[in-house]
Amino acid sequence: xxxxxxxLHVLRAWxxxxxxxxxVAVAMARQGYDLQLTRYDEKGxxxxx
Numbered sequence: 035x036x037x038x039x040x041x042l043h044v045l046r047a048w049x050x051x052x053x054x055x056x057x058v059a060v061a062m063a064r065q066g067y068d069l070q071l072t073r074y075d076e077k078g079x080x081x082x083x
Contacts, residue, residue, distance in 0.1 A: 055081075 048054040059069050062083055070082045 049058070055071075062069060067083045072080045072082070074080065
């Protein structure tokens with residue numbers, strides 16, 4: 035696997051974790067954005083900024 039593919043895989047795994055989501059939420063809040071997380075049954079989550 036090329037290094038770009040590995041890096042993207044690691045980044046996506048991190049962003050798909052609660053720790054990654056928390057970091058994104060904190061960074062967006064620092065920029066003045068509000069965040070709403072909505073769960074849609076078994077279909078997953080949606081973030082609205």
